[in-house]
Amino acid sequence: MGGALATLAAIEIKLHSGFLGEIKLYTYGQPRMGNGRFADFVMTLFPNGSYSRVVHFTDPVVDVPSILLGFKHAGNEIWYFSPLSSDFKYTECVNLPGE
DSSP states (O other), X not given: OHHHHHHHHHHHHHHHSOOOSOOOEEEESOOOOBOHHHHHHHHHHSOTTXXXXXXXXXXXXXXXXXXXXXXXXXXXXXXXXXSOTTOOOEEEEOOOTTO
């Protein structure tokens, strides 16, 4: 739930704080937060890789709520796919608005 709260906080800062600098957001083990429209909105606020979700292949939290219920992730995904904690193999999946 921390990743979801961090995303909401970053949205709040971006929209309402008057902060004009660049915000980079990284979350870890974040669940899906909203539908496709919400994900697209978030990705327009944080374009060009400024929002990344770090996930591990054994973490079940990143797969809830289900996409079958209309939920979608925002941000690029940095997916660690090795069962060994010493093996830092990962893939970065780019997520664009409208996809």
